[in-house]
Amino acid sequence: MDWFVAPEYWLSRLVFQRALAVVYLVAFLTAALQFRALMGERGMLPVPRFVARVSFRQAPSVFHLRYSDRFFAACSWAGCAVSAALVAGLDSQVPLGAAMVLWLIPWALYLSIVNVGQTWYSFGWESLLLEVGFLAVFLGNDEIAPPAVVLFLLRWILFRVEFGAGLIKIRGDACWRRLTCLDYHHETQPMPGPLSWFFHHLPRPLHRAEVAANHVTQLIVPVLLFTPQPIATAAASLMIVTQLWLVLSGNFSWLNWITIVLALSAVRYSAGAPAVAGPPLWYEVLVLVVAAGLVCLSYHPVRNMISRGQIMNRSFDPLHLVNTYGAFGSVSRTRYEVVVEGTADDVPREDSDWREYEFKGKPGDPRRWPRQFAPYHLRLDWLMWFAALSPAYAGSWFGGLVERLLENDPDTLRLLRRSPFPADAPPRFVRAGLYRYRYTTWRELRETGACWHRTFVREYLPPTRLATPMAQRR
Structure with missing residues (x-):
């Protein structure tokens, strides 16, 4: 089925997969190096105590089967190893089915960590990594051209991330509407970076311009992701530039980086596509069934996004397949x-x-x-x-x-x-x-x-x- 694949995006897929694997690697490394004090057997919020009161159905995790600090460490380092292998391109060297399993492993392991992570893992970038990581399972490898429906769903995530964040700002703190939030934000953000002091001392008119540009990037540009090329590429590129500006201004975990990764999947590069075989029937059926399920699950985040009572960073299913996002609906004036x-x-x-x-x-x-x-x-x-x-x-x-x-x-x-x-x-x-x-x-x-x-x-x-x-x- 010619409509099923988008061979012109083969390089977009390659860049997206390698970049996503890097984010996975950072996430697993963070877990491996910090978990003992936070949620280990003698941690501040021990996992054994959590799984004793929360069922597997509520929070699916391998740690419901058994937990020990050694087992958690093994899962975290295994996630690092598989992520590093994906960075190196191992998924391109194995058959399609094996490549899908390779991408499924870090998703399942990280889901297990997030679902027992409690308040330490209660932020939007955790669910975002899981939602994007799940779609990556079905993106294929060098044996086939990228499936167009999966590329569309990746843009759908990017749209919800940006548009949802824009709406929560417009509906939330009045300083976003007055274009004054950046008079405070660089000083009061959770974890300033080495350049945040300088960003704070930029002239106030420039702060107004920053906020106005943010509104444009989050409320208008996302719609252009669904327009023909090269407009979609220009929209994605503008989002990348905006996210890099945020990277320079503070420490926001991998939120900005995974948003950049998503935008990379929407960029069509000029390189020609290599000749590949058509996708097998089982793969086409599986991708279409999964896509249909994700579209149905999108009802809840869309309803939340258009609601006056919009909430930020909420998962609507225990597998974190489709979520709602948003950040800084209100901005602190004092640190x-x-x-x-x-x-x-x-x-x-x-x-x-x-x-x-x-x-x-x-x-x-x-x-x-x-x-x-x-x-x-x-x-x-x-x-x-x-x-x-x-x-x-x-x-x-x-x-x-x-x-x-x-x-x-x-x-x-x-x-x-x-x-x-x-x-x-x-x-x-x-x-x-x-x-x-x-x-x-x-x-x-x-x-x-x-x-x-x-x-x-x-x-x-x-x-x-x-x-x-x-x-x-x-």
Whole structure:
């Protein structure tokens, strides 16, 4: 069936698949290096406790069958290995069926992780990776030309990502309609990057232009994805440029990168298509059945997208096959940070020797310049931003973090940039304070070398110690 395939997109498929495999690799690496402290057997939100109360039907995962930290690590590193093989092009060297299995493995493994990840994995880019990864299973390999229906569905995802994000902004915070949100956003975003300070200090008229351009890119340009070439390629290219601008302005995990990956699938390159055989009948039937199912499942995200009560980042099925997306429907005007400190003194007083814990990505020491981490995702740092917005966001895990700091737990300390206490001498007490952070001015930067200025607001957590001393625990 000539209508079934789009041979002119063979290079688009190749670029898309290799780029998606890189994102998978980063996601599995993030899981492998961080899971023990976050949700391992002794983690802040242990997986065994979660699967004991949530059924397999509600959250399908291999970890319902069994869980151990060793098994989780094996799954994560296996995901890294398969992703690396896909980056290297192994799917092009095997038969079509085997290639589909290769793409199915990282999707199933990552689904298993996300579905037990709880609040650590509750963000839109997790579902987006799963939705895109599922479609990648049916995109084929070098044996056949790319199926047009799958390419269309990839554009459909890109449309929902961008258009949904545009709608949530227009319906949400008034500063998006007034074109003033970027007066605050670069300063108050969850995890600033090394250039965020400079973005914040751009002239305000340029900030207005940025917001206006964002509205155009998210509310008008996505419609052009479904127009003939070369208009669709131009629309996708504009989206890529916009996402790269966002990459420069902050750390947003792999959200921007996977959006770029999606846009790459809509670009038609000038290279000629190689001669390939027609797709087998079983493959055509399978792709059409899956496509029909995904179109039916799209009812819920479309209904949400056109609703006045639009919600962001929601999955409508436990397999995360079709989801709704959106970001920054509201923008904070003031930045708060939770600063965690410990002391070895037997009696905690205000004048005790309080030493500050340093996180890798979130602001802490006013003189320490933010670093670029994305697409690698610092999950604890990201959740600390939510903890500063309201203690309610951290109610399920912040106490566990404090307990592990009091124990000098090695897995937890590996998530931090630096602990102020030796490995064999944990603090006696830990406390947390809430601080107001703002970017310094150009003059303050020259005079002090600090990119942040912070002011104490109030106590966040009073001095806390272990109920049972560690010596007695042993």
